[in-house]
Amino acid sequence: MAAEGVEEKGRRTKVMVAIDESECSRYALEWALHHLAEPLASSLPLLLFTVQPFNTLGYIPAAAAGYGSAHALAAVPPAPGLIKSLQEHQRKIALSLLESAEDLCATKGVVTEKITEVGDPKEAICEAVEKFKINLLIMGSHGRGALQRFYENGSI
Known part of the structure; x- marks a missing residue:
């Protein structure tokens, strides 16, 4: 039944699997391969898609940067090398x-x-x-139920 949707009425369907580091994401890919492997093998390439999150390190606490005590309130911009290093690390994770x-x-x-x-994912x-x-x-x-999602962010 699921396989019928991949190639209905002679039209080739473009399928994309969005993946991240989660176990649920891996299961989604395995599900697609189990239920749609035959039609996917004779169809267009399966698009594998992942998103590298924005680097949100606009400023870091002064204490974390090594300036002052743990109670320091000033914010210090992160070193450009740190941002570049984090971006490279995220890129390597995505490629992996x-x-x-x-x-x-x-x-x-x-x-x-692969894309x-x-x-923002x-x-x-x-x-x-x-x-x-x-x-x-x-x-x-993400594995959370409807009630948990509702209480976390007000929507299901």
Whole structure:
């Protein structure tokens, strides 16, 4: 039943799996490969998509930067080398995630295309769906139930 959606009425469907470091994300990819492997293997490349979050280190506490005591209130801009190092680390994590996902897809004979963006994951995923004209988006859940989501941020 799920496989019917990948190639309905002779139209080839573009499928994207959004991945991150979570176990739920890995499960979503495994689910897609289990339920859609045959049609994906004969379809367009499966798009593997991950987002590197913005580096939000605008300022760090003075004490954390090594200036003053733990009670110092002044903010110090982080060293440019620190920001560059963090960005490079995030890039390596993203590439590693994509390579691991690509290896898993290869075991099922599924050809992939890897894409990584920098930004807010919610916005980047939505933009990618529009940009690449995705027909089917597969992504994991964070594992929280509706009540927990409601109490955390007021929405389900």
